[in-house]
Amino acid sequence: MADESINKGRRRFLTASTAVIGGAGLIITAIPFVETWLPSARAESAGAPITVDIGKIESGQRVRYGWRSQPIDIVNRTPKQLEWLAKQDPRLRDPDSKEPQQPKYCQNATRSIKPEWLVFIDICTHLGCVPDYYGDIKPEPFDPDWKGGYYCPCHHSRYDMAARVYKGVPAPLNMVVPPYHFVDDTHIQIGVDPKGAV
Numbered sequence: 001m002a003d004e005s006i007n008k009g010r011r012r013f014l015t016a017s018t019a020v021i022g023g024a025g026l027i028i029t030a031i032p033f034v035e036t037w038l039p040s041a042r043a044e045s046a047g048a049p050i051t052v053d054i055g056k057i058e059s060g061q062r063v064r065y066g067w068r069s070q071p072i073d074i075v076n077r078t079p080k081q082l083e084w085l086a087k088q089d090p091r092l093r094d095p096d097s098k099e100p101q102q103p104k105y106c107q108n109a110t111r112s113i114k115p116e117w118l119v120f121i122d123i124c125t126h127l128g129c130v131p132d133y134y135g136d137i138k139p140e141p142f143d144p145d146w147k148g149g150y151y152c153p154c155h156h157s158r159y160d161m162a163a164r165v166y167k168g169v170p171a172p173l174n175m176v177v178p179p180y181h182f183v184d185d186t187h188i189q190i191g192v193d194p195k196g197a198v
């Protein structure tokens with residue numbers, strides 16, 4: 001059952017993996033996979049780390065990469081999106097990230113190493129669909145009090161701008177933050193913990 005769910009998510013990912021969505025105005029632009037410093041396909045499928053260039057990701061923008069056949073989303077969160085993170089706690093199932101859905105070094109208020117950079121595996125923790133990015137802070141048909149985040153179209157689960165799941169939706173857990181670290185100010189390596197991390 002679990003494998004079936006994961007495969008379902010992967011299938012959906014393959015059809016959705018070329019979308020980049022800007023925060024403002026939900027501009028959807030079809031672009032190919034970003035392939036900066038990607039290892040060979042064989043190495044990638046074996047789970048090799050990937051290093052990605054985040055230097056051109058604008059504030060509010062989300063970009064998607066593939067790692068271990070999973071969609072890795074990287075979002076450059078705006079100050080407004082960050083401001084609302086702290087106010088969302090009453091609406092969230094696990095606001096303090098107590099469940100082990102992230103490395104220890106991301107068990108914090110922003111679920112990240114640097115506050116503005118959100119890095120996570122965009123697979124819904126209900127049945128493995130790929131939630132869509134709705135970065136604008138404005139009423140949405142699925143939530144009149146929306147403060148930005150992710151919405152899963154399969155069964156209407158919602159997540160905030162730290163990929164934390166809302167209460168009262170089918171998904172039981174926050175989405176997963178993979179191991180990663182900053183190689184320098186504009187490059188992130190996914191699949192490897194920071195030096196000295198426990």
Ligand code: FES
Nearest residue numbers: 124126127152155
């Ligand atoms: S798979 Fe996302 S809500 Fe069911």
